[in-house]
Amino acid sequence: MMNSKPSWQAGLALVLCAVAMATVPILTAEATAPMSSGMTSLVVGLIALPAVASFAMFSGLASAAVLFVGAHGAAWLLISGIAGNEGTARMPYFLLLAAAWLLAWRCVAVLSAIRPVSTQVRTLLRLLIPAIFGAWILIIWEAVTRGAGVPFILLPPPSAIAARIGNSLPILLADVRQTIFKAVLFGYIVGCASGFAVAILADRVPFLRKGLLPIGNMVSALPIIGVAPIMVIWFGFEWQSKAAVVIIMTFFPMLVNTVAGLAASGHMERDLMRTYASNYWQTLFKLRLPAAAPFIFNALKINSTLALIGAIVAEFFGTPIVGMGFRISTEIGRMNVDMVWAEIAVAALAGSVFYGVVALIERATTFWHPSVRGGRA
Amino acid sequence: MLMTVNQATATSVDQNAVVEARKLGLTFQTNDGPVRALADVDLTINKGEFVSFIGPSGCGKTTFLRVIADLEQPTEGKISINGMTPEQAREARAYGYVFQAAALFPWRTIESNVGLPLEIIGLSKAEQQERIKRTMDLVNLSGFEKKYPWQLSGGMQQRASIARALAFDADLLLMDEPFGALDEIVRDHLNEQLLRLWRQTNKTICFVTHSIPEAVYLSTRIVVMSPRPGRVTDVIESTLPTERPLDIRESPEFLAIAARVRDGLRAGHSYED
Numbered sequence A: 001m002m003n004s005k006p007s008w009q010a011g012l013a014l015v016l017c018a019v020a021m022a023t024v025p026i027l028t029a030e031a032t033a034p035m036s037s038g039m040t041s042l043v044v045g046l047i048a049l050p051a052v053a054s055f056a057m058f059s060g061l062a063s064a065a066v067l068f069v070g071a072h073g074a075a076w077l078l079i080s081g082i083a084g085n086e087g088t089a090r091m092p093y094f095l096l097l098a099a100a101w102l103l104a105w106r107c108v109a110v111l112s113a114i115r116p117v118s119t120q121v122r123t124l125l126r127l128l129i130p131a132i133f134g135a136w137i138l139i140i141w142e143a144v145t146r147g148a149g150v151p152f153i154l155l156p157p158p159s160a161i162a163a164r165i166g167n168s169l170p171i172l173l174a175d176v177r178q179t180i181f182k183a184v185l186f187g188y189i190v191g192c193a194s195g196f197a198v199a200i201l202a203d204r205v206p207f208l209r210k211g212l213l214p215i216g217n218m219v220s221a222l223p224i225i226g227v228a229p230i231m232v233i234w235f236g237f238e239w240q241s242k243a244a245v246v247i248i249m250t251f252f253p254m255l256v257n258t259v260a261g262l263a264a265s266g267h268m269e270r271d272l273m274r275t276y277a278s279n280y281w282q283t284l285f286k287l288r289l290p291a292a293a294p295f296i297f298n299a300l301k302i303n304s305t306l307a308l309i310g311a312i313v314a315e316f317f318g319t320p321i322v323g324m325g326f327r328i329s330t331e332i333g334r335m336n337v338d339m340v341w342a343e344i345a346v347a348a349l350a351g352s353v354f355y356g357v358v359a360l361i362e363r364a365t366t367f368w369h370p371s372v373r374g375g376r377a
Numbered sequence B: 001m002l003m004t005v006n007q008a009t010a011t012s013v014d015q016n017a018v019v020e021a022r023k024l025g026l027t028f029q030t031n032d033g034p035v036r037a038l039a040d041v042d043l044t045i046n047k048g049e050f051v052s053f054i055g056p057s058g059c060g061k062t063t064f065l066r067v068i069a070d071l072e073q074p075t076e077g078k079i080s081i082n083g084m085t086p087e088q089a090r091e092a093r094a095y096g097y098v099f100q101a102a103a104l105f106p107w108r109t110i111e112s113n114v115g116l117p118l119e120i121i122g123l124s125k126a127e128q129q130e131r132i133k134r135t136m137d138l139v140n141l142s143g144f145e146k147k148y149p150w151q152l153s154g155g156m157q158q159r160a161s162i163a164r165a166l167a168f169d170a171d172l173l174l175m176d177e178p179f180g181a182l183d184e185i186v187r188d189h190l191n192e193q194l195l196r197l198w199r200q201t202n203k204t205i206c207f208v209t210h211s212i213p214e215a216v217y218l219s220t221r222i223v224v225m226s227p228r229p230g231r232v233t234d235v236i237e238s239t240l241p242t243e244r245p246l247d248i249r250e251s252p253e254f255l256a257i258a259a260r261v262r263d264g265l266r267a268g269h270s271y272e273d
Ligand SMILES: Nc1ncnc2c1ncn2[C@@H]1O[C@H](COP(=O)(O)OP(=O)(O)O)[C@@H](O)[C@H]1O
Pocket: B028, B029, B030, B035, B036, B037, B055, B056, B057, B058, B059, B060, B061, B062, B063, B064, B230
């Protein structure tokens, strides 16, 4: 196995441990609950032993497991040790954090080098690697904001954001219902459907295509979000004005992509349909729309992101007292940044789920496309 | 030549003529000026014939087939298909066309690709199934019904595209270098199958190729063409029997016809510079 050989990550982690040991204590004298020297040794041990062990020649999986336990155990101890002692961390704290992170890095490197035979293990690895990656963003964020005592206003630690989410579920739910289930979904469906319908119409009527397409291309590139205040004047404070913004934002990408997709089928395929004396609609449904599917899904994915941005930002310009954008703009004014971050986290989650669902449907529908089946054209 | 009475569609004076071209010409208007792809083509193709078109690249073979298929409009002369204009013939679904590439739809399985023209005609599901099965058997593709085109080799894809044209069940089959991209062994095999199929179904076949042995092996008549402008320089009747094993290609009779085709091609070339 090539996986368990000396690595610079483990080596550097050992060096960092040594420097940390030489510069203890971990916390300053002001700490109300200083870390015991036993605790410090435990952290160092959790990092140093796996680092040394990973030099030994055992299998990639075992080495990854040891590294995983060491890195996350050490991080856990550091973070729980800083609780109540915010802002008192000294250099060794950050050195040990960096060493733990290096172990996690090594762990991911070892895992990516594994070539598993069974598909289940492969799927597991494909999920595990980004999960470790994401977890470390949160770990470092948590440990650094607490250790260095970063002001809450600037950047609250993830644990505080999570606590805020847990305590404000009813509010967050009401905001999601207002913004996502009303403005975003309605606007997205209407915007995409009308963009699609107009694209078919433009395909039938050449003068529409010649007139509308250049405008569509131009408008697709504009920051349409600027029309939000006008939509509020036109359609009032309720979610309808936000849906209108979303409709305008999603309409043109769908129009432009669908028209491009309808031109994507090959000459030979179209000639083939002609030899069957196939009529316009038969050719559309049996050839041109399936060939356009990758383009249409592209628009659906772009639009899932645009719709969320559009609805949230549009709420900055006036809403009833509910909605994700409304909450963000009012809570930031009241210095409740954890609530702002809670909304951002919910928006990120909702956006990922939305995009993920569209991408899954895409995979199922355009399974034949070389980019999906991973084959040649 | 084998001739049966042409039913239904024939309104032409000559009951046996499937394709009749008179002084046919086609000039493409391109950015570099006009290109005469076809000039003065006079040709009659009768029912049940297997006619090959051979000639150097750019001599208008594809263009001629496309004019028959109403995919291009001639600029001079006249052409009739079963006594109709090409457009009427196309609307009447008088022919099946096999393109140079298989042109299968990657989102459809092989059987549903073969069934595509049948869906468009609006046949019943049962009739579709029956025809799909029959033509897939005919081209030896049984067992691959549920596969997707990209899961098949090039030769199998081309066979599927032939099955698709056959499922259509028109009396006229237009084939534009269908085996051009395949290797020799697959090609021999498909040539044999095509010949067997033609004998079984009694279709009229127009077959474009630039391989002399392929043209001689398959055809009852070989049309030699030459470029700039594309025109017919020779029409050679084959004296080979209808029953043609692959080794007929070593017979003196076969070689004599091949030599005549080669001479015809050379004569066509001598017009140039
Ligand atoms: N759509 C087209 N527009 C312009 N020129 C064309 C077109 N199709 C074919 N040609 C020209 O017509 C001539 C005959 O082409 P083609 O029938 O494809 O030849 P072949 O099939 O015998 O190789 C060539 O010179 C080609 O460049």
